[in-house]
Amino acid sequence: MRIGIVCYPTFGGSGVVATELGMALAEKGHIVHFITYDRPVRLRDHPNVFYHEVRVSDYPLFDYQPYELVLTSKLVDVARYEGLDLMHVHYAIPHASAAWMAQRILASYGKFVPFITTLHGTDITLVGRDPSFEPVITFSMERSNAVTAVSESLKRDTYAHFPLKREIRVIPNFVCMDTYRHSPDPALRARYAPNDEALLVHVSNFRAVKRVEDVVSMFKLLRKKLPARLLLIGDGPERQRIENLCRHDSACESVHFLGKMTRPEEVVASCDLFVLTSETESFGLAALEAMACGVPVVCNKTGGLPEVVVHGRSGLMSEVGDVETMAANALTILRDGESRARFRAGALEQAANFDLDKVLPLYEALYEEVVAEVKA
Ligand code: GMT
Numbered sequence: 001m002r003i004g005i006v007c008y009p010t011f012g013g014s015g016v017v018a019t020e021l022g023m024a025l026a027e028k029g030h031i032v033h034f035i036t037y038d039r040p041v042r043l044r045d046h047p048n049v050f051y052h053e054v055r056v057s058d059y060p061l062f063d064y065q066p067y068e069l070v071l072t073s074k075l076v077d078v079a080r081y082e083g084l085d086l087m088h089v090h091y092a093i094p095h096a097s098a099a100w101m102a103q104r105i106l107a108s109y110g111k112f113v114p115f116i117t118t119l120h121g122t123d124i125t126l127v128g129r130d131p132s133f134e135p136v137i138t139f140s141m142e143r144s145n146a147v148t149a150v151s152e153s154l155k156r157d158t159y160a161h162f163p164l165k166r167e168i169r170v171i172p173n174f175v176c177m178d179t180y181r182h183s184p185d186p187a188l189r190a191r192y193a194p195n196d197e198a199l200l201v202h203v204s205n206f207r208a209v210k211r212v213e214d215v216v217s218m219f220k221l222l223r224k225k226l227p228a229r230l231l232l233i234g235d236g237p238e239r240q241r242i243e244n245l246c247r248h249d250s251a252c253e254s255v256h257f258l259g260k261m262t263r264p265e266e267v268v269a270s271c272d273l274f275v276l277t278s279e280t281e282s283f284g285l286a287a288l289e290a291m292a293c294g295v296p297v298v299c300n301k302t303g304g305l306p307e308v309v310v311h312g313r314s315g316l317m318s319e320v321g322d323v324e325t326m327a328a329n330a331l332t333i334l335r336d337g338e339s340r341a342r343f344r345a346g347a348l349e350q351a352a353n354f355d356l357d358k359v360l361p362l363y364e365a366l367y368e369e370v371v372a373e374v375k376a
Contacts, residue, residue, distance in 0.1 A: 001367060002031045002083050004075065006099065007090040009040040011205060011234065011260060013285035014120035017150070017173050018090040019043050024176070024360050033078050035071070041262055052078055068094040068101075075102035079113045085371050087115040092123040093133055096140035103143075114145035114370045119168070121150070121282025122209070124158050125303070138162045145370045151304030154282040169366065172307070173283050174359035175292040177352055182294025182344065184270040192256060197227040198334045201271040201295070203264045203286045204278075206236030213242060214277035214323050218298075220251045221327035226334060229254040231271065233264045269293040272340060273330055276300070279320055284308050291315075291351035296343035298329045308354075313346035 003025060007018030019042040022032040026048035034040060037054045054074045056065040075087060075098060087102065089095035099115035106113050117140065124137075141147050141164055148171045149155040155168045193199045200219060204210040212232070219230045232242075232255065239257070246252035261267065264286075268274065274290035276299035281287075283304045287297045291308075297315035299305050309315040316329035333343045 001025075001085045001371070002033070003367070004033045004035055004078055004082075004084045004087045005090070006035050006071065006075070006087065006095045007040065009036040009038040009043075011041055012120075013173070013283070014091045014118075014123075015040055016042055016285060017120070018088075018118075020174070020176065020356075021088075021360075021363060022049065024356055025364075028360070028364075031082075033082055033084065035074050035078055037067070037071075050082070068098045071095070071098045072101045072105070075099060076105045079106055080109060080111065084113055086367055087113055088118065088367075089115060090118045091120050092117055092137050092141065094136075096144060097136050100140045100143050112374055114374045116146045116148065116366065116370060117141060117144040118171075119147065119149045119154055119158060119282075121154055121280075121303070124149075124154060124161060125280055125282060129161055134162065138164060142166055145374065146366055148366070150283040151307050153304040153307060157282070157303075171362045171366070172354055172359060173285050173288060174354050174356045175288055175351055176356040177292055180265060180289065180292035180351070181269060182348065185266075188267065188270045192231060193229050195227065197229045197254070198273065199229055199231065199271040200273045200275055200330070201231045201233065201268050201290070202275045202277075203233040203268065203290075204236070204276075205234055206238040206242070208238060209279050210236075210238070211277040211279055211321070212238050213245065214321065214326070215275050216242060216246060216252065216255065218275065218277070218323040218326040218330065219255065220249075221323060222330050223251060223254070225327075225331050228334075229256070230275075231256050231258055231267060233258045233261055233267060235260045265289050265293055268295055271295055272334055273298060274315075275326075275330070276305070277320075277323075277326070278302065278305075281305050287315075288351060288354055291347035294344045294348045296333050296340075296347045298326050298333070300326075308350075310346065310350050313343070314350035315343065315347065 005022045008015045019040040026032045033050045096117040202215045274297045280303040300320045301317040318325035
C-alpha cells in the first residue's frame with residue numbers, strides 16, 4: 001500500500017508514534033511518504049520511506065502563515081504523483097481538516113483518497129476544546145474515513161467534548177520490544193548515582209500539563225527516606241521556572257537537567273523508576289517506553305494511564321497532585337532488591353502487551369478496510 005503520513009515532527013508522543021508506525025509499515029514493504037514541516041526526529045533512512053517538507057513562504061502580508069493550505073497542497077501533490085492509496089493524519093488540528101480539503105481537491109481530478117485521523121490527546125483534551133476550533137474539528141472528524149483514538153479514555157473524552165455521532169476505534173500506542181532493553185550502563189550510573197543511589201527519571205516536554213514541579217516535590221520527600229537522584233529529560237515552557245526553583249534549594253543538588261535527547265530510552269534503561277506527574281495523559285507513551293526498558297512507573301490515576309500501567313504490578317498510581325502518596329509509592333517500589341525486581345518484571349510483562357507486533361496488524365487491518373470501502 002502507498003501511505004501518506006502527516007504528523008508533528010517534534011519530540012511529542014504523537015510524532016513519535018506516527019514515525020515509528022511509518023517505519024514499521026515500511027519494514028513490512030509498504031511505501032510510506034511523510035509530509036511534515038520538518039524531518040521527524042525519529043525518522044530513519046529506509047528505501048521505502050520518503051520525506052516531503054512543507055515549506056511556508058514568508059510573505060509580508062501574512063501575520064500568520066497559512067500552514068494548513070500549504071500542507072493541503074503538498075498532500076494533493078504527493079497523493080497525485082506518488083499514487084497514495086491512503087492518508088493517515090496524526091493529531092486532529094490542523095491535519096484532519098487539511099486532509100479533508102486535500103480529499104475534495106483530489107476528487108476534482110477524479111482521484112478519491114481516503115483519510116484516517118488518529119487522535120492523540122491534547123488535540124481533544126486541551127487545544128481542541130477551545131471553542132474557536134470546535135466546528136472544524138467536529139466536521140473533519142465526521143468526514144474522516146476512519147477515526148482512531150489511542151486509549152478508551154481518549155475515546156470517552158472525545159464523545160464528551162464533541163457532538164460526534166461516528167464510530168471511534170481504539171488502537172493503543174505501541175513499543176517495539178526488540179529495540180528496548182533493561183540494560184543499565186555502569187558508566188552512566190557511576191556518573192549520576194556515584195554511591196549507587198536510587199535513580200529516578202522523568203521525560204516530558206515540560207508543558208504545564210506535565211506538572212514537573214510535582215516531580216521535584218515528590219523527589220524531595222522521597223530523599224528524606226532513601227538516597228536518591230533525579231534525572232529530568234526534555235525541555236519546554238516550564239523548564240526555566242523549575243530549574244530556577246531547584247537552584248535555590250540545596251535539596252535539589254541531586255537533580256540533573258539533561259535537556260532534549262533523541263534517544264532518551266538509552267538513559268531511562270539505566271534508571272530504577274520513571275516518574276510521571278501529569279494532570280492528564282491520553283496514553284502516556286513515555287511511561288510505556290520506560291516499562292519496555294524494565295523501569296516501573298509511579299504516575300497519576302488520570303486519563304489513559306490506568307490502561308497502560310497496572311497498579312501494583314508495573315507501577316503504582318496516586319491522585320493528581322498527591323505528591324506524598326507518590327513518594328510513598330516510590331519507596332514501596334525501591335525499598336529493597338526483591339521489590340525492585342518484582343516491579344521490573346511486571347513492567348516488562350505489561351509493556352509486552354503493547355508490542356508493535358500486536359498493534360501494527362490493527363492499523364493494517366483498518367487500512368485494508370478503509371481502502372476496500374472506498375473501492376466498493
Ligand atoms: O504529551 C504531550 O504533551 C505531547 C502529546 C502529543 O501530541 O505529542 O502527547 C499526547 O500523545 C501521545 C501519543 O499518543 C500520548 O502518549 C500522550 O499521553 C498525549 N499527551 C497528553 O494527553 C497530555
